[in-house]
Amino acid sequence: MKVTLLQENLARGLSIVSRAVSPRSTLPVLSNILIATDEGRLRLSATNLELGITCWVPARIDEDGSTTVPARTILDLVNTLPGDQVQFSLDLKTQSLHVKSGSSNTDIKCIDAQEFPPMPAPEMDGAVQLNVGDFKEMIQQVAFAASTDEARPVLMGVLMNIEKDMVTMAAADGFRLSVRKAQLAQAAPQPINVIIPARALNELARVAHDPEEPIYMVVPKNRGQVLFRVKDVEVVSQLIDGTFPDYHQIIPRSYKSRTLISTAALLKACKQAEIFAREGSNVARLDIKQANGEMQPSEVEISATSEETGKNETIVEATVDGSGVLIAFNVKFLREALEIIKTPNVALETSAPNAPGVVKPVGDDDFLHVIMPMHLG
Numbered sequence: 001m002k003v004t005l006l007q008e009n010l011a012r013g014l015s016i017v018s019r020a021v022s023p024r025s026t027l028p029v030l031s032n033i034l035i036a037t038d039e040g041r042l043r044l045s046a047t048n049l050e051l052g053i054t055c056w057v058p059a060r061i062d063e064d065g066s067t068t069v070p071a072r073t074i075l076d077l078v079n080t081l082p083g084d085q086v087q088f089s090l091d092l093k094t095q096s097l098h099v100k101s102g103s104s105n106t107d108i109k110c111i112d113a114q115e116f117p118p119m120p121a122p123e124m125d126g127a128v129q130l131n132v133g134d135f136k137e138m139i140q141q142v143a144f145a146a147s148t149d150e151a152r153p154v155l156m157g158v159l160m161n162i163e164k165d166m167v168t169m170a171a172a173d174g175f176r177l178s179v180r181k182a183q184l185a186q187a188a189p190q191p192i193n194v195i196i197p198a199r200a201l202n203e204l205a206r207v208a209h210d211p212e213e214p215i216y217m218v219v220p221k222n223r224g225q226v227l228f229r230v231k232d233v234e235v236v237s238q239l240i241d242g243t244f245p246d247y248h249q250i251i252p253r254s255y256k257s258r259t260l261i262s263t264a265a266l267l268k269a270c271k272q273a274e275i276f277a278r279e280g281s282n283v284a285r286l287d288i289k290q291a292n293g294e295m296q297p298s299e300v301e302i303s304a305t306s307e308e309t310g311k312n313e314t315i316v317e318a319t320v321d322g323s324g325v326l327i328a329f330n331v332k333f334l335r336e337a338l339e340i341i342k343t344p345n346v347a348l349e350t351s352a353p354n355a356p357g358v359v360k361p362v363g364d365d366d367f368l369h370v371i372m373p374m375h376l377g
Contacts, residue, residue, distance in 0.1 A: 001065025022048035036066030146198035147173035200237035255349035273304035284331035290324035
């Protein structure tokens with residue numbers, strides 16, 4: 001293998017695929033990145049057997065070949081190389097990769113590419129086309145609510161349902177639920193209902209930069225995998241096997257109180273409350289005051305107390321439609337939900353201190369977030 005390429009292109013490609021490298025693996029080759037020539041370009045691939053990322057980088061290929069190079073070593077080295085060109089040449093017998101750039105010469109011990117797990121070459125027929133901007137926003141508004149508890153693997157994923165030209169994504173961790181809908185530019189050839197690991201979607205959102213480029217998604221039959229292709233990057237992930245809970249049951253059908261409030265003002269109040277709530281069990285109390293007359297201005301008092309550091313109270317103006325209520329939430333969860341809402345105002349729908357609250361952006365029916373209440377104590 002003899003290859004010449006720009007340092008910045010190589011550094012970008014390595015940083016994209018390195019996120020799929022297995023940090024603790026019994027197979028040494030999984031700590032490596034596959035470097036291979038591929039039809040006039042250089043292909044970089046990494047996998048931890050659950051998530052795989054491939055990136056194609058422009059290069060001048062003088063001699064075809066492939067090897068796998070220790071991820072940490074090559075990444076750290078390339079980031080310190082002077083700009084301009086990097087040359088790779090591989091000694092097949094010793095599996096040693098010579099890296100030359102400017103006055104720097106390095107030899108890296110590699111592992112034969114034959115030992116690297118095969119990366120799937122998918123058929124892109126019947127792929128679903130997703131808009132990068134919309135899909136990244138969907139991931140941002142849903143994936144954060146997925147569980148990190150390995151005891152319930154189904155909840156570590158995001159349920160993705162595509163019917164005709166409608167796509168719905170939902171994630172829940174037992175304490176909160178995030179649901180986001182969007183319309184596709186063109187209808188999907190067939191319905192899709194899969195659970196995708198939240199981590200894989202977060203990695204996809206990270207590598208999809210160009211809002212003009214579409215993302216193509218394909219679920220190959222009987223492989224238990226989903227594959228996303230965007231420009232010169234491919235992300236392949238194992239699907240999560242199991243049945244996602246029927247989240248429609250969790251969403252309250254009615255409310256007794258609907259509070260309209262400035263998103264920024266409520267977010268600021270939650271951030272202040274969290275400073276005091278985080279030392280306990282993250283509880284903040286929301287005292288929603290009933291208005292004197294219909295559509296009259298009212299207020300919400302957000303408070304949190306810490307035995308060690310003191311207490312915080314913030315009063316935020318609001319419009320309250322319905323009865324007042326005193327309810328407690330995990331303030332971190334409430335803050336995280338408010339941070340991904342783009343509208344100037346937000347609606348908080350509540351029924352009782354022991355019933356879930358629903359957060360909705362005002363003027364946007366495509367997103368809702370359900371938060372379980374906490375014990376007032």
